[in-house]
Amino acid sequence: MPINQITVIGTGHIGGSFALAIRSGGFRGTIVGCDRPEVLQAAQVRGAIDSGIADPRMAVRGSDVVLLATPIGAIIDMIERIGPLLPPDTLLTDTGSTKLQIVERARAVFGQSAGQRFLPGHPMAGKERSGIEQATPDLFDGAYWIFTPIDQRLHARSGEYMELVETTGARSITMDPARHDTVCAWTSHLPQMVATALGSALLEEMGDDRQALGLKSRGLREMTRTAASPYSVWRDIALTNADNLQPALLRLEQHLAHLRENLKTRELEQAFERANEMRRRLERSNE
């Protein structure tokens, strides 16, 4: 079942980049965008979409795939608003950075056929930016696009859609939704919160010290790059993954306290050795 028309709801940084990426990857069908009028205009100027329709109920008409690429809260609302209007041969999918609450809503809306109607997806890219202005066709190149199927029965267009996703340069993998949220809490959401906390603390302590900030400490620049991430992107991630993120933050606080209490003992060496080992494993895994 070929994909002739796709509707992207939310044509900002992720949705806009996806549209640009599949276009440059050779997709010849129609791309309909759905967003606020000024965003749609910008997306059309960028060549991301063929047409823009502000009303999602109109925008989904005739599409084989509907991709929800809004913040998570709006994805959850949209499943409820749009889901029941879609014919069963339209595949509904998304790009939300947390999956469990999205899957729960899909189950509530679609019942027994949730797995066949909705394919949850999460591209691991771009969470430090927002807006169509910064959309780019190579955003997903080399990144993982995680799918968290609700059950074994998939929509007949799932295969074609996964192939389309891979034309962006992304590598698709599948994972259980609950495991996805735990893994992302540790590997993506915790690092963001650390950068935010470090940036916030530094502003209070050193924010007015131009000489200190100008020292070009590479460590500081790296450790706070994502401190520039917008709240608008992260609000819903924090809200919908708090159950995993809270214990992760608490564990990190405990590790920091342990370092603080052991700056002059050999316990510090143990911590450096664990961190060194972690880094070696990370490098091996990313080869």
Add this chain to the structure above:
Amino acid sequence: MPINQITVIGTGHIGGSFALAIRSGGFRGTIVGCDRPEVLQAAQVRGAIDSGIADPRMAVRGSDVVLLATPIGAIIDMIERIGPLLPPDTLLTDTGSTKLQIVERARAVFGQSAGQRFLPGHPMAGKERSGIEQATPDLFDGAYWIFTPIDQRLHARSGEYMELVETTGARSITMDPARHDTVCAWTSHLPQMVATALGSALLEEMGDDRQALGLKSRGLREMTRTAASPYSVWRDIALTNADNLQPALLRLEQHLAHLRENLKTRELEQAFERANEMRRRLERSNE
């Protein structure tokens, strides 16, 4: 007073890179290295030094400048061992990453003339590596080399030495020693401890999960790059700057706890806005 001969005590990553850098910057005098025999041999093979002498008392003979480029503990010991042997027209200087305890030892050894005998220095570079094998002549290019003079009276060769330092591509600035240690606790030592704590916590929680580590989260990779830093370099930094690093770590723990308790409130927005503002100021300061 030109510099015709310089002794570098500790020809590892920092000392070896300095020797390579001044050589490639046009220094035509003699460079004597002092380290363990196998390190001296490697430094000579790399072309970093003209000759190597394992005994520091012998290695400093006839040099106009003696640069202590060992870990901080050994710098402090060396000031005591070598300082009294040096004629007053030899400038003693160092590369230690903390300055207050080093300055205190120089005052104890040299008394009233400490400022004229010893020029404390700190190149802001390379603390994630160790060893002559990774030494490189461009290590200091674009980095700050902070000097923390003990008082207003400087050694007559200080000007020439600062000019020599700038041939490495480093920019020299001066700072009060106590202020240096506070500023570096926040902008350099805290970011390292955060990377170490994050790496250590991740090893315990996710260390055996190859799929999770392989997800190529850019945030995770960036936030743990310096988790590979060697304990051998950081032990003495933590030991000699614990008084500044402890309160910095405690403040960060408080900011993390505040985030953890406010994942679902608008307080999270305030934290993101502070972090965004911090990042803007950092970018402006680094232009």
